[in-house]
Amino acid sequence: MDESGLPGFETDSWNGLLAPAGTPGPVLDRLNAEVNKALASPDVREKLAAQGAMVVGGTRQDFRHYLQSEVERCGTVFRTLKISL
Template sequence: MFDNLPSAMPHIQAGNLKAFAVTSAVRSSALPDVPTVAEAGNLPGFEASSWFGLLAPTGTPTEVVNRLQQETAKALNLPAVKERLVAQGAIPSGNTPAEFARLIDAETTKWAAVVKASGARVD
């Protein structure tokens, strides 16, 4: 099964699931002994990471978007919040709106190519 670490970690920690690899480009600090898929499967460059972010409707004033980003970044950097997220296998970032837009564009391009190559269709 492929799952997000934050939802899988309690089951891994309880011994109900065994993690064979993580799909991120680097090993998870929450599971440092678990290799990446690239390492375990000899698949250089393999990366399939999940991410979460906040989005606002088109036309939201820039100062509102910036304030939301700044306050979110502050919260993500609070020691208790950061420790909790890292323990769940997440990597908190709080990147800027421009950085997040670039990530969304890159992910859309990457996965569009995968879907196209797979031949998957919506019927």
């Protein structure tokens, strides 16, 4: 990436849970709470860690901000390298 004009650029993979647009807030809140509850389970954390995953969890707003930052970051790559769809 340095040679392509993006010095210091790093990337990794991540997983998240998304719902269809228009899903009611209370449903999203419940889903978020249950996912965080599962991620807090030592058994789940151990299994994910054994696969090399870093368990994060968090709020819906945290994930929204993360997604927005990823879109902007990737957009920078596309603009810098003049990639278009």
